[in-house]
Amino acid sequence: MVTTEQDTAAVELRDVTKQFRPRSGQPVTAVDGLDLRIGRGEIVAVLGPNGAGKTTTLDMVLGLTDPTGGHLRVHGTGPRSAVAAGRVSAVLQTGGLLRDLSVRETVRLVASTFPQPAPVDDVLRQAGLQALASRRVSKCSGGEQQRLRFALALLPDPDLLVLDEPTAGMDVTARREFWDTMRKDARNGRTVVFATHYLDEADAFAERIVMMAHGHIVADGTTSEIRNRVSGRRVAADLPDSGADDALRRLPHVQHLRRERDRVTIHTTDSDAVARVLLSDLGARDVEITSRSLDDAFAALTEDRHGRAPADTDKADQLIEETAR
Numbered sequence: 269m270v271t272t273e274q275d276t277a278a279v280e281l282r283d284v285t286k287q288f289r290p291r292s293g294q295p296v297t298a299v300d301g302l303d304l305r306i307g308r309g310e311i312v313a314v315l316g317p318n319g320a321g322k323t324t325t326l327d328m329v330l331g332l333t334d335p336t337g338g339h340l341r342v343h344g345t346g347p348r349s350a351v352a353a354g355r356v357s358a359v360l361q362t363g364g365l366l367r368d369l370s371v372r373e374t375v376r377l378v379a380s381t382f383p384q385p386a387p388v389d390d391v392l393r394q395a396g397l398q399a400l401a402s403r404r405v406s407k408c409s410g411g412e413q414q415r416l417r418f419a420l421a422l423l424p425d426p427d428l429l430v431l432d433e434p435t436a437g438m439d440v441t442a443r444r445e446f447w448d449t450m451r452k453d454a455r456n457g458r459t460v461v462f463a464t465h466y467l468d469e470a471d472a473f474a475e476r477i478v479m480m481a482h483g484h485i486v487a488d489g490t491t492s493e494i495r496n497r498v499s500g501r502r503v504a505a506d507l508p509d510s511g512a513d514d515a516l517r518r519l520p521h522v523q524h525l526r527r528e529r530d531r532v533t534i535h536t537t538d539s540d541a542v543a544r545v546l547l548s549d550l551g552a553r554d555v556e557i558t559s560r561s562l563d564d565a566f567a568a569l570t571e572d573r574h575g576r577a578p579a580d581t582d583k584a585d586q587l588i589e590e591t592a593r
């Protein structure tokens with residue numbers, strides 16, 4: 269079979285590992301056997317707590333650091349060649365901007381370093397910076413400076429845009445404005461991969477969420493799949509007869525059932541339906557419905573009580589159960 273350009277993933281990591289070996293102290297495994305394929309045009313959020321390995325992963329995709337092991341391709345080639353060809357660019361959390369230049373001068377200056385940059389005015393418009401074009405960088409707010417970094421990243425008109433916590437330190441309004449700008453740009457079919465701590469950002473902007481903890485992927489799915497897995501409600505009831513447990517497990521929308529003596533606890537995305545069956549059909553008593561918060565479940569997915577990562581998805585589910593108890 270002939271592999272076409274279209275078949276090639278935007279990003280492909282196979283069993284990628286990154287170990288840091290500090291001069292003193294133990295080696296740190298920041299990324300541990302990561303398998304990840306991101307198709308062209310996907311918008312993917314990489315979520316995880318501090319130290320999960322998000323930045324290290326994105327740095328490897330950008331060719332800023334090399335993997336210790338495994339296979340990593342960006343648009344079918346090594347990361348550095350992809351960056352050099354202008355196919356990949358990044359908006360990083362920090363990055364030198366010259367304070368005395370205006371916004372337009374900054375974009376013009378950086379544009380002059382590319383062989384075929386996008387027109388400066390187009391880029392200013394895409395980043396929502398037209399009204400600020402003559403403002404000095406030193407007078408721009410943190411959010412505005414971040415939009416300027418975004419404008420610079422658009423200059424090579426990259427196929428893949430990588431953003432590492434692009435809204436860190438912004439207030440709510442600036443964050444909203446930034447994502448509004450990004451949303452407009454995403455309609456152009458660019459692949460966007462961004463790291464964030466904020467579930468709401470991932471939920472609002474990404475189509476797919478990859479959750480990392482301790483260098484592993486602990487969950488990977490569409491935004492709604494992840495939300496369904498980690499959201500929903502807990503219905504608990506007294507039901508001494510365990511004869512209906514299997515039938516309950518098979519009900520649509522039932523994710524999990526646990527029994528402790530006479531009491532069952534069911535995780536479901538349709539608590540009304542489950543409560544109806546329990547009360548009307550099975551004569552259960554003392555039915556109690558409680559919410560499972562997305563944030564709690566996220567914490568359960570990414571870190572267990574002892575600070576260890578769940579090694580696989582089943583374990584992650586188990587941890588949700590444990591946390592829910």
Ligand SMILES: Nc1ncnc2c1ncn2[C@@H]1O[C@H](COP(=O)(O)OP(=O)(O)OP(=O)(O)O)[C@@H](O)[C@H]1O
Nearest residue numbers: 288290296298316317318319320321322323324325
């Ligand atoms: N240059 C380095 N030398 C040694 N250890 C490092 C280095 N860079 C990262 N690490 C370690 O690797 C692990 C993963 O770090 P990384 O920055 O990738 O996580 P992260 O998910 O991006 O975290 P954050 O959200 O805090 O930015 C951490 O334990 C970190 O301390």
